[in-house]
Amino acid sequence: MSKQQLANKPLIEVRDLIKDYGEGELITKVLFGVSFQVFQGDFVAIMGPSGSGKSTLMHILGFLDKATGGQYLFEGHNVTGLDDDALAIMRNQRIGFVFQSFNLLPRTTVLENVMLPLVYARNKKVDAVKAATAVLESVGLGHRLDYYTNQISGGEKQRVAIARALVNQPAVIFADEPTGNLDSKSGIQIMRILQDLNEQGNTIILVTHETSTGEHAKRIIRIKDGKLESDKPVAKRRLAKNEDTLAK
Amino acid sequence: MSSYYHYLREIVRNALLTMLENKRRTLLTTLGIVIGVSAVIIINGIGAGAQGLIVGQVKKLGSNLLGVLPGKSESNGPPATAMGISITTLTYEDAMAVKDKRNVPNVIGVVPYSRGSATVSWRGVQTEASLSGCSVDYIAVEGGEVETGRFFSEIEDRDLARVAVLGSAVKSEIFGDNDPIGQNIKIKNQTFEVIGVMTERGQVAFQNYDEYVFLPINTMQHLIAGVRYIGLMRVKIDDEKNTEAAINDIILTLRERHDITDKTGASDDFSVRSAAQALDIITSITDALRYFLAGMAALSLLVGGIGIMNIMLIRVAQRTREIGLRKAVGATNNDIKLHFLVESIMITLVGGVIGIIIGETVSWLIAIVAQYLGYDWPFTILPLTILLAVGVSMAVGLLFGLYPAVKASKLSPMEALRYE
Ligand SMILES: Nc1ncnc2c1ncn2[C@@H]1O[C@H](COP(=O)(O)OP(=O)(O)OP(=O)(O)O)[C@@H](O)[C@H]1O
Numbered sequence: 245m246s247k248q249q250l251a252n253k254p255l256i257e258v259r260d261l262i263k264d265y266g267e268g269e270l271i272t273k274v275l276f277g278v279s280f281q282v283f284q285g286d287f288v289a290i291m292g293p294s295g296s297g298k299s300t301l302m303h304i305l306g307f308l309d310k311a312t313g314g315q316y317l318f319e320g321h322n323v324t325g326l327d328d329d330a331l332a333i334m335r336n337q338r339i340g341f342v343f344q345s346f347n348l349l350p351r352t353t354v355l356e357n358v359m360l361p362l363v364y365a366r367n368k369k370v371d372a373v374k375a376a377t378a379v380l381e382s383v384g385l386g387h388r389l390d391y392y393t394n395q396i397s398g399g400e401k402q403r404v405a406i407a408r409a410l411v412n413q414p415a416v417i418f419a420d421e422p423t424g425n426l427d428s429k430s431g432i433q434i435m436r437i438l439q440d441l442n443e444q445g446n447t448i449i450l451v452t453h454e455t456s457t458g459e460h461a462k463r464i465i466r467i468k469d470g471k472l473e474s475d476k477p478v479a480k481r482r483l484a485k486n487e488d489t490l491a492k
Numbered sequence: 493m494s495s496y497y498h499y500l501r502e503i504v505r506n507a508l509l510t511m512l513e514n515k516r517r518t519l520l521t522t523l524g525i526v527i528g529v530s531a532v533i534i535i536n537g538i539g540a541g542a543q544g545l546i547v548g549q550v551k552k553l554g555s556n557l558l559g560v561l562p563g564k565s566e567s568n569g570p571p572a573t574a575m576g577i578s579i580t581t582l583t584y585e586d587a588m589a590v591k592d593k594r595n596v597p598n599v600i601g602v603v604p605y606s607r608g609s610a611t612v613s614w615r616g617v618q619t620e621a622s623l624s625g626c627s628v629d630y631i632a633v634e635g636g637e638v639e640t641g642r643f644f645s646e647i648e649d650r651d652l653a654r655v656a657v658l659g660s661a662v663k664s665e666i667f668g669d670n671d672p673i674g675q676n677i678k679i680k681n682q683t684f685e686v687i688g689v690m691t692e693r694g695q696v697a698f699q700n701y702d703e704y705v706f707l708p709i710n711t712m713q714h715l716i717a718g719v720r721y722i723g724l725m726r727v728k729i730d731d732e733k734n735t736e737a738a739i740n741d742i743i744l745t746l747r748e749r750h751d752i753t754d755k756t757g758a759s760d761d762f763s764v765r766s767a768a769q770a771l772d773i774i775t776s777i778t779d780a781l782r783y784f785l786a787g788m789a790a791l792s793l794l795v796g797g798i799g800i801m802n803i804m805l806i807r808v809a810q811r812t813r814e815i816g817l818r819k820a821v822g823a824t825n826n827d828i829k830l831h832f833l834v835e836s837i838m839i840t841l842v843g844g845v846i847g848i849i850i851g852e853t854v855s856w857l858i859a860i861v862a863q864y865l866g867y868d869w870p871f872t873i874l875p876l877t878i879l880l881a882v883g884v885s886m887a888v889g890l891l892f893g894l895y896p897a898v899k900a901s902k903l904s905p906m907e908a909l910r911y912e
């Protein structure tokens with residue numbers, strides 16, 4: 245697909261997305277027909293109250309889970325019925341995740357954590373080391389490569405997680421409450437990195453329930469009770485480089 | 493550029509790390525495998541050692557020896573006389589007929605035996621000794637050597653001479669350092685002249701020849717035992733190659749003498765064995781024993797395997813979030829499966845290696861002790877045993893690690909990541 249087409253066609257498009265957990269009497273209906281589009285270079289915040297289905301939506305968009313109904317088009321392809329292996333390849337090659345709880349491997353170095361996606365991509369070690377070192381340097385952790393993950397601060401952990409999400413040069417970065425476990429100072433650093441990455445052309449989808457955090461995005465999609473409540477550009481965008489702390 | 497090397501190395505390294513992380517638990521987990529593998533190796537070591545010992549003993553007899561036993565016996569089972577039953581169908585005359593080259597052309601010598609035990613005394617020194625009534629051919633057939641004095645002659649045998657040749661142990665026991673030649677000893681209250689002492693020989697076919705008093709067989713039969721039959725005859729033939737022909741000739745000779753017309757062998761009242769046959773029987777018995785015991789040991793491997801499965805299931809549960817993360821960054825179901833399989837195989841491999849070391853060490857110690865006790869007990873490390881032990885322990889890891897690994901691989905990444 246050419247750049248021209250990419251600019252016109254959405255990177256992500258969902259139509260009437262439905263998600264139920266469980267079956268029969270134990271069924272939990274979470275998403276009731278959600279539709280929206282995300283374009284290349286966008287920075288979207290998905291917001292809503294707790295339990296509204298934000299994480300569920302992100303898991304489906306990030307190929308961690310499958311929708312019960314509706315359609316999902318990724319880079320113009322219908323990916324609704326992909327099997328486990330195809331989903332794994334999508335996660336490996338096209339998606340980067342940043343989680344609230346960092347999810348770094350214990351007793352493993354910073355560098356090795358970031359190399360992990362490249363291990364599963366069967367990259368050569370030299371190439372993996374080079375790529376991982378480069379992204380770690382870009383998030384300001386060039387001096388922590390050989391530290392173990394229990395030897396670094398929470399903010400640094402989340403930067404490692406961002407580096408890991410970036411290392412495969414994904415089409416989209418998903419961040420689910422990335423500042424949720426951080427103090428406001430570390431939080432703003434993370435938001436700044438995400439904004440910088442977006443400036444460089446990366447597409448970012450951020451899940452948060454803090455309005456102040458969401459206002460760092462360019463656009464806010466609000467979910468309520470599994471339905472799309474609103475989808476608006478951010479009127480007064482916050483810029484992390486002008487802030488010292490992340491307001492709560 | 494894709495590289496499986498880096499990928500596989502990382503999988504192995506990751507398994508090693510998690511094993512080291514739980515050193516003590518890993519070792520505990522391998523206990524079943526360690527016990528199973530070392531038991532198999534020890535049992536095999538004892539089996540091989542015992543077999544070597546037996547085979548060595550029988551080989552000492554010489555492979556061109558045949559044994560003729562009274563009574564029909566199943567060709568694969570032990571002879572009836574071994575059960576303590578005396579059968580009276582073989583006589584001294586039978587032995588002489590077998591010794592006749594017109595009947596058995598390949599014969600070199602025949603020794604009929606009539607055995608018993610009695611109190612032997614000299615100047616108040618008493619001992620219970622085994623008596624072996626035999627013929628002059630004993631020297632030629634069994635390969636014994638006279639140390640001092642001489643063996644009895646054919647004429648002394650025929651004339652029921654009261655002469656005795658002592659085994660070296662009997663000599664030391666009764667005479668100590670005294671010269672026994674020409675001395676009179678009492679056997680069953682009859683006076684015998686000691687005419688010779690045999691050279692020390694040790695164990696042959698599990699009989700200690702040094703503890704025998706050798707008497708002329710006719711003297712033994714008529715003056716001591718009061719029987720006409722013999723317990724066994726040993727036949728020496730010219731060459732092992734002629735075993736079959738000689739066995740056949742012996743059978744025909746004895747059938748004729750015993751008026752047996754049945755050519756099937758079902759009515760025979762004697763049996764002929766070669767040393768080779770005896771070896772086969774012994775080997776098959778010890779082999780069966782080894783397989784049986786090895787089977788028991790395999791059971792402990794099974795128990796060990798179930799232990800591995802349990803531990804791996806616990807590890808899968810403990811590492812659920814990690815599995816979720818690995819899947820999130822692109823691990824496929826097969827990648828996850830491989831992670832856990834490699835771990836379980838490595839755990840059982842460690843157990844196998846420890847088991848091999850313990851098993852071989854114990855086998856070696858047993859051999860050392862047996863050799864110290866004077867047995868000809870061989871100890872060899874068989875590459876095949878090692879290979880088999882390694883293979884079996886890895887197979888246990890694969891087999892019992894499969895279910896937990898598949899379970900891990902099937903976890904939904906979303907649920908694994910939500911797992912608390
Ligand atoms: N595996 C599951 N089985 C059943 N119900 C589930 C499962 N996972 C999530 N849910 C339900 O789906 C609903 C939406 O959950 P989700 O995690 O998407 O909410 P959220 O918007 O991310 O909330 P929060 O802000 O608290 O993270 C909740 O009611 C939750 O109980």
Ligand SMILES: [Mg+2]
Nearest residue numbers: 298299300420
């Ligand atoms: Mg959530």
